[in-house]
Amino acid sequence: MSETSIEADLTQSANARNAKERLYHGLLFGCATLTVFVTISIIVTLAIDTIEFFQMIDPYSFFTGTRWVLRSEDPVLGVLPLVSATLTVTIVSALVAIPIGTAAAVYLSEYASDRMRSVLKPALEILAGIPTVVYGFFALVYLTPWLQQLGLEVSLFNLLSASIMVGIMIIPMVSSISEDAMSAVPDSLRQAGYGLGATKFEVTTKIVVPASISGIFSSYILALSRAIGETMIVVVAGGSMARMFDPSNPFANLFNSGQTMTAAMVQAVTTDLSGGTPGYYSMFAIGLTLFAITFTMNLLSNHIAARYREEYQ
Incomplete structure (x- = not known):
């Protein structure tokens, strides 16, 4: 084969490769653009209808x-009872998910064997695949009667049962992200701790957890953002009576029905x-308010992750 034909083959191969790269670049850019477009469209739609709502109802x-x-006719639309619920x-x-999820993450990352981890982690993450309406019916049919048998004076629809089930639902998010953050800590730090005579518990609590604190806090905030936006559990088990939170009797708010923003x-x-x-139009105003809350929490999560992130070579 002549040098001319070899150069032609190489040039043709390079051109084909460049064409594929341009195609991949275009497809990926299109997907990213579509995601941003959908997000902006949702925000604009909520904002337009919210402006229409505030032309009828005083924002204050x-x-x-x-x-x-x-x-x-003549609705009374104050959002504070919904926000408080x-x-x-x-x-x-959070009181349910954070301790359990963090403990599960520590066990999977530091104590479980590879075989045990391969069984427990997928089993734990199955919770994330259960439809939320199933959680809601479980809370209504099983959890509420069980709480009543314990002597708690909870009504049929109550925020306590709904809150517990929401906490169980977000456990996989806390444990999975926290476990990934702990697993990313280099083994050299653990070995250094053992070399100084530290026990496994001391290495876990004084080296691994502090080194992965940014990822752990990020998992907390992301899980709480998920809890804020939960709908079906609170609709089925929480009730639809909007009540303003009473600081003097917090158990009254938990043991009785309440209405969250998503339920409204x-x-x-x-x-x-x-x-x-x-x-x-009130649902658009509530939706925009809820979006602002979750967006703020996600920004806080990103700030914490960037502020306390540990970088290893």
Whole structure:
């Protein structure tokens, strides 16, 4: 084969390879652009309908009102009862998910054998694949009667059962992300601790966990963001009575029914409210408020991860 033909083959091969790279680049850029476009479209849609809502309802009364009564004529739309119920569910679910999820992550990362980890981690992550409506019915049919048998004066629909099930639902998110962060810590740090005479527990609590703290805190915030946006569990098990949080009697808020922001959005969609009414447009205002809360939490997660991230060579 002549040198001319060899150079032609090499040039043709390079051109084909460059064409494939340009095709891959275009496809990936298109996917990224589509994602950004969908996000912006959702925000714009919520903002337009929210502006329409605030032309009917005073924004100050919406953000500071302590009563939420959704009806066709003369509704009372104060978002604070919905926010307080949402925060109540989030805090209680965090008390359930964070200790259990973190302990599971520590065990999987530091104590479990490879065989045990290969069994337990997929089994734990199965919880993330269960439909949330199943969690809601489980809380309503099994968890609430069990709490009543323990002597707790909980109503049929209550925030306590809903919060516990939300906490169980987000355990896989806490444990999986935290375990990945702990596993990313170099073994050289562990061996250095053992070389100084530290026990396994001391290496775990004083070396591994502090070194992976950014990932662990990120998992907490992402899991809580998921809990804030949960819908079906609180709709099925939490009830639909909007109540303002009473600091003097916090158990009354847990043991009785309550309405979160997502549950109020479902109610606005499923009731017989006609389009164009304040009650109908209220779901867009709630949705934008909820988006602002979760977006702020995600920004906080990114800030914490960047602030406390450890880099290893």
